[in-house]
Amino acid sequence: MKRNDYSRYREIKGLLAGVLLLFVFMSFAAEGFFGWYNLHNVLKDLLILMIVASGMTLVILLGKIDMSAGSVMSLASIVTTLLLSYGFHIAFALLGGLLAGAIIGLLNGYLVGVLNLNHFVATFATMSIAKGLALVACNGDIISSDSDILLFIGTGKIFGLFFIVWFAAILLLIMFFVSTKTKFGYKIYSIGGSEQVARLSGIKTSNVYLVTYVIAGILAALGGIFMAGKANSGNATIGDGYEFSVIATVLIGGTPFEGGKGGLLGTLIGAIFLVILKNGLSMLGFTPAWQYALIGLAILIAIVADVSINERRKAEEKRRVKL
């Protein structure tokens, strides 16, 4: 166990150095990057990304994927603001948003975990279902809300820090605890390591898939609600392409597609990296079209690097076994 912790620290160390380097570079190169106002806002973006990414981390640890995360964010933002506009109490509106995420998550879990469909295609399909439902529900419009509480969730401050900072800190601590210290967390890692072995050793794998996908759905919905709170309005395109950033965050953070390795700590550092890159690029004056292409490229490079490092490690292991 000790040795394992050490090697994980070593893996993260390179990434940490990269993040620091990027941070220092952006501080000097991008005017207005290094300041409390900007950094506080970066922190908000970071935590929204991190909330969604922590759910995705669990899914990828299982060796699966959740393409529907971005669409679920859109759907949750629409459902919440729509319920508010129908005059429901804010508590029910928030609950409705989270429920929408849970339902899509349940569908994902059922298709992938119980029916054993290809996880890419199944969640890609639910992604377009969720997006379609969001579009239909709002009729293609932006739905504005006049709820002070939703606005507070997105922009309010407690003791000088955004509400989301306190909220996410508690949530992420819980997630960290669940993934590393509980039976459920161990089950996730063991299924990711080898599903067959996990099943043969008595783990009800389909239940774990269902629960994990539901958690991921709810967390994505939470991210969507925070996004809605930022502008105090719901929009069916809020989460477009967000799943791509989230998946990249997890991969950059050192959790490979095969699952069973990595964890939330790496994802946090991956999220910091991506958010600094995004904010820095816009501070450097790149137009949104350029940001779109550059971030996509950066993500793709990160994924290619991740895959090739893993390939090399596998080849190395094979060589050792032969010796």
Add this chain to the structure above:
Amino acid sequence: MKRIAGFALNYYKVILLFAILIVSSSVTQDPVQNIKNMIMIQAPFVMIYSFGMTLAVITGGLDLSLGSIAAFSTCAAAFLIIEDQIFVGIAVCLLIGAGLGLLNGLLITKAKVNPFIATYGMDWVIRGAVYIMMGGAMIYHFSHDFKVIADGSFLGISNLVYIAFAILAILMFVFQKTVFGRNVYSTGANIKVSRLTGVNTDMVIIIVYMISGVLASTSGLLYVARLDCAEAFLGKNFGLQALAATLIGGTSLKGGKGGVGNTVIGVLIMVFLMNCLNVLKVSTLWQDAVFGLVIVVSALLEMAKQRYANYLQL
């Protein structure tokens, strides 16, 4: 009961096709014109890029970058075509399509990125590049010589149909009768065994993605000729629609099974379905959700097929 399920699973495509057709025909004023419209004008576009997706699915991957490849190659070519260099423009368009397909293929075979992630990532990168290139502008008002490719007709049948069926014939010949075609199927069915029997699987996969890219830019070009306008938003849901058409057509996601012939039926189902929703006055906003549902349903059908395999005469 099981026998009935077996029958339904065997012929579900035909049943589906007619069911949709009956519903839409009972609502429209002029069913014959409506059907003619769908087959002559709407289906050929979808068919051409769906073939690209089908080939990728046969190798056991998929190509989600079809739409952005179509947009990028046509927007680049439009700069030439608007200057009346039509043949150069078309050549450039197809070359760009092949080049981007090559990039997809290299990412999948040499960098060993999962095809889904590789092509989905490329989709974002290429789409961003189109936005940069066009800067929000559109290119329109092409010469008659270019527009006639998609608008013209011969013997009362639209040129689009001829083009689509010529492509279909070539692809069917190549994938049924040539060594390369059989190699593609064997690569999809079992990549390790194919490699051990001497098939250069990497090369096969790269060429398939290049063909897919060329097909995407071909259909993009026809769209531009038809709409008389090249814009960065072209083909936003090509990938999704092509995947739905391929899977409902019966090409298996596991690779090595199905073919472009199946996809013709799949495309007809998708086009009829969209048309049916249209004439029923369902909002076009439902499109995304419908595509997703079709993908889920066809995946479930495939599973049911395996379960009732005994009752199927395949």
